[in-house]
Amino acid sequence: METVWSSLEAPPFPDGISGKRAAGMPLERAIYLAVDGHGRRHLLILATDDMEPLNQRETKGLEVTTARFQVGSNAEALYVDLVCVDQAQNPTFSAVSQDILRTLAKPHGALRNDIASALARWRAFWSTRADEMSREDALGLFGELWFMRRWLSPLNAEVVDRWQATEAALHDFQWAEVSIEVKATSSRTAGGPTHFISGLDQLDDPERGQLFLFSLQVMEDALAVNSLHSLVGGLVTELQHDFEALTRLNDKLVGRGYSPADRVAPARKFRVLAERLYRVGGGFPRITRATFRPSGLPSGVVDIGYTIDLAAGQQWLVAASPTDEGASFLRSSD
Numbered sequence: 154m155e156t157v158w159s160s161l162e163a164p165p166f167p168d169g170i171s172g173k174r175a176a177g178m179p180l181e182r183a184i185y186l187a188v189d190g191h192g193r194r195h196l197l198i199l200a201t202d203d204m205e206p207l208n209q210r211e212t213k214g215l216e217v218t219t220a221r222f223q224v225g226s227n228a229e230a231l232y233v234d235l236v237c238v239d240q241a242q243n244p245t246f247s248a249v250s251q252d253i254l255r256t257l258a259k260p261h262g263a264l265r266n267d268i269a270s271a272l273a274r275w276r277a278f279w280s281t282r283a284d285e286m287s288r289e290d291a292l293g294l295f296g297e298l299w300f301m302r303r304w305l306s307p308l309n310a311e312v313v314d315r316w317q318a319t320e321a322a323l324h325d326f327q328w329a330e331v332s333i334e335v336k337a338t339s340s341r342t343a344g345g346p347t348h349f350i351s352g353l354d355q356l357d358d359p360e361r362g363q364l365f366l367f368s369l370q371v372m373e374d375a376l377a378v379n380s381l382h383s384l385v386g387g388l389v390t391e392l393q394h395d396f397e398a399l400t401r402l403n404d405k406l407v408g409r410g411y412s413p414a415d416r417v418a419p420a421r422k423f424r425v426l427a428e429r430l431y432r433v434g435g436g437f438p439r440i441t442r443a444t445f446r447p448s449g450l451p452s453g454v455v456d457i458g459y460t461i462d463l464a465a466g467q468q469w470l471v472a473a474s475p476t477d478e479g480a481s482f483l484r485s486s487d
Contacts, residue, residue, distance in 0.1 A: 154175075154186060154247050154250060154251060155247060157173050157175075157186045158186055158188065158194050158243075158247075160173075161173065161186070161187065161188045162188075163188050163189065163190055163191070163192045164188075164189070164190050165190070166190050167189070167190035167191060168189075168190060169189065169190045170187050170188070170189050170195065170197075170222055170223075170224060171187060171188060171224075171225065172185035172186055172187030172188070172195070172197060172224045172225065173185065173186055173187075175254055177254075177258060178254065178257065178258055179258070182198075182199070182257050182258075182264075183198075183199040184196065184197065184198050184199065184254065184257065185197040185224050185232075186250070187224060189236070192240075193236055193237060193238060193240070194236070194237045194243060194246055195234055195235065195236045195237075196234075196235040196236075196246075196250045196253065197222060197224060197232040197233070197234055197235075198232055198233040198234075198235075198253075198257070198264070198268065199230055199231070199232055200219060200231045200232055200233050200264060200265075201231070201264075202231055204219070204231070204264065204265055205265060206218075206219035207219050207233050207265050207268060207269060209272065212272075212276060212279050213239070213279070214237065214238055214239035214241075214242040214279065215235065215236070215237060215238065215242070215246070215249075215279055216234075216235075216236050216238055217233065217234070217235050217236075217268075217272065218233075218234050218236075219231065219232070219233050219234070220232065220234055222234070233264075233265075233268055235249075235250070235253075235272075242279070244414035244415075244416075245275075245278060245279055245412065245413075245414040247414065248275075248278075248412075248413040248414045249271070249272070249275045249278075249279070252271055252274070252275065252413075253267075253268060253271045256270075256271050270396065273396070273400070274389075274396075274399055274400065274403060275403070276403075277400075277403045277404045277406075277407045278403065278406075278407060278412055278413060278414075285415055285417045285418060286381075286410050286411065286415055286417070286418040286419060287418060288418050288421065290409075290410060290418070291381050291418035291419050291421065292337050292338075292339065292371070292423075293335075293337055294381060294409050294411060295337060295369075295371075295379075295380075295381045295384060295423060296335045296336065296337025296367075296369040297316065297318075297325050297326075297335045297337075298381070298384050298385065298388060299337075299369055299379075299384060299425070299428070300325075300326070300333065300335050300367050300369070301313075301315075301316055301326070301388070302384065302387060302388055302391070303428070303475050304367070304430070304475040304480060304483055305326075305483055305484070306391075306475075306484075307391075308388065308391050308392055308395075308398065309392075309395060309398055310395060310397050310398035310401060312398075313392075313398050313401045313402050313405070314401065315327065315328050316405060318405035318406075318408055318409055319408060323354060323357065323359060324355075324359065324364065327359065328362075329361070329362065330361070330362040330363065331362050331363060331365065331482070331483070332359040332362060332363070332364045332365070333364075333365050333366075333367055334355060334356060334364065334365070334366050334367070334433075335366075335367045335369070336348040336350075336366065336367070336368055336369070337369040337370075337371065338368075338369070338370055338371070339370075339371055339372055339373060339423075340370075341370075341372065341426075342462065342464075344462050344463075344464030344465075345462055345463035345464035345465070345466065345467075346368055346370040346427065346462075346463050347460050347461065347462050347463070348368060348460065348461055348463070349458060349459075349460050350439070350440070350458060350459050350460070350461060351458050352456050352457070352458060353440060353441050353442050353444075353456055353457055354441070354442070356433055356437075356439040356440075356441060357441045357442065357443075358433075358441075363432065363433075363434075364432075364433040365430055365431060365432055365433060365471065366430070366431045366433050366437075367428070367429070367430050367431075368427070368428070368429045368430075368431065368463055369425065369427075369428050370425075370426045370427040370428070371423040371424060371425050371426060372423070372424050372426055373421055373422065373423060373424075374422055374423065374424040375422055376422070376424075377422040377423055377424040378422070379422065379423045379424070379425065380419065380420055380421060380422050380423065381411070381418070381419035381420075381421070382413065382419045382420055385406065385411070385413070385419075388402060389402075427473070428473065428474070429463070429470055429472070429473050430470075430471045430472045430473075430479070430480055431463070431466050431469045431470055431471060432469050432471050433469065434469060436468075437466065437469050438461045438462070438463075438465050438466060439461065440457060440459050
């Protein structure tokens with residue numbers, strides 16, 4: 154799509170439009186990638202004359218109208234016109250357009266509803282700038298989403314709500330009787346995987362219920378099939394018929410700094426080496442504020458980060474696969 158848009162020459166007059174038909178679409182779904190006389194990108198979707206107009210202007214940088222256009226030598230016809238009015242948002246516009254093309258390639262509903270639903274799913278991403286995630290942030294988010302999709306399925310709004318997706322929360326997943334802290338690492342040591350614990354509260358006991366640590370060990374591999382982008386795509390596919398859950402997921406992804414338009418860190422390929430779930434109980438290798446009672450932290454020290462080696466955690470291992478009996482409680486917890 155980027156290649157097509159970049160190759161289009163803007164028409165010589167401001168109100169003109171030049172475009173190229175999107176490949177791979179059904180014959181009855183004519184869609185054009187186009188540019189106008191100002192160089193702005195458009196996605197033009199052929200509509201029927203009796204379709205109720207679709208118009209949206211409340212999303213910053215994106216305008217949606219229904220109007221008549223003549224594209225190239227084609228006869229004038231009615232189109233739903235998506236136009237990116239802020240060139241800084243071109244990467245996000247490309248990602249939105251790609252999602253709409255995927256949706257419309259397999260017609261399953263009214264055209265207007267399909268477009269409106271896709272735009273609603275993307276509203277959260279459109280309101281933020283597509284900054285590049287760091288490798289560390291992408292790996293951390295990969296671990297959390299891997300746990301949610303693999304260990305908490307089937308997915309629904311309740312499962313998405315368990316994911317806290319904010320630094321303000323004590324642990325990454327929380328519900329009535331269970332809290333889960335997720336750690337992902339690409340370290341490869343002679344013992345078990347090692348994880349950096351960024352504070353005294355990260356492995357502290359929750360106010361209620363049992364704490365577990367989920368450890369994911371990966372390695373970067375250009376031939377691997379898993380990436381943060383592919384993992385998000387799988388979650389979106391699984392939730393595609395649950396609009397409420399999908400909207401909540403997108404809102405949380407935005408809060409974590411994720412954008413489908415980011416083509417760097419989230420596109421790194423990971424091969425999963427090991428995934429393990431540990432019960433965090435008495436004697437587990439951790440440091441909390443209780444470790445320093447009754448005297449408390451040394452004067453002038455406000456927090457401590459430390460690294461744990463899970464080779465020392467075998468006695469607390471609960472499950473090495475979501476199908477293990479020790480992980481069955483994850484699907485039955487309220």
